[in-house]
Amino acid sequence: MTGQALLEVEGLRIDLSVNGRRYPAVQDVSFSIRRGETFGLVGESGCGKSITALALIGLLRNPLSIGGGSIRFHGQELLDLSPGGMRKLRGSRISMIFQEPMTALNPLSPVGRQIAEMFVLHKGANWREAERQAVEALARVRVPAPERRVKDYPHQLSGGMRQRVMIAMALACGPDLLLADEPTTALDVTVQAEILDLIQELSAAQGTAVLMISHDLGLIANMCQNVGVMYAGRLIEQRAADSIFLTPRHPYTQGLVASLPLLGARSKFGRKKLKEIEGVVPPVVAFPPGCRFNPRCHAATDLCRAEDPVVTPLPESGLVRCHYHD
Incomplete structure (x- = not known):
């Protein structure tokens, strides 16, 4: 890990609009992640973890909106970027593994084409080359018979297979920052270990910073260097992983x-x-x-x-x- 922060979040506030009133769904959240570091975010469902990640990648939708604060990536203020500028970063330099792949994947397009699109849009590859790279991306996440699976639609795959497709898309372009929201949901223990090893290899080889969101405290303790605990929209404790679980x-x-x-x-x-x-x-x-x-x-x-x-x-x-x- 290097000393310079790749991602800096300061005083982040996310508002929820209900009947004309604004409520702070997330308030005063601050943390940073360095290159090569995995930062864990834990807490019960409804504490604000997933919407914090969506805010970082610019995917909040009504009735949620940014109410204040700062999100800096490589020193650049993301909240000042235009939608087009954010689209250039999203998928190439910042990627996200979504918690529910069935709603994140396009049901009308084969999964191989959805992965290939990443290489066309962000790497300038032609479709023939991109489809070959899509097969390789599926092979990296241990999808059996990837040459055949690239032609399948999301509904033809099991929950675990869809999760692997989602992970393949997120890792395709070698992002600088990976937001992993329950990345091993619906995967068996063996495949879970393989996927986590893959994320760790990416982080070690390319200095990728990882925000790991999970309810699995054992996974967080093994994967993360630093951990933030969220409750009711706020970070209530933030410490090194080797101390926060021993002396909370x-x-x-x-x-x-x-x-x-x-x-x-x-x-x-x-x-x-x-x-x-x-x-x-x-x-x-x-x-x-x-x-x-x-x-x-x-x-x-x-x-x-x-x-x-x-x-x-x-x-x-x-x-x-x-x-x-x-």
């Missing part, structure tokens, strides 16, 4: 780590019951006052219910948003 500082992070199953863990009554975080993530239109986690936090006080905690730098490097992080 925020009660929410502690709850996520405590909910992991431990091999061989048993109580005197047999299997040890997994811990859980009571309650659910609040909807965007009804975030509670004070700390947004306070209704679910076992350690919440009147201060937590009244005042929003500020971001506090940690001595061992990192950030936490909690009144009682010590």
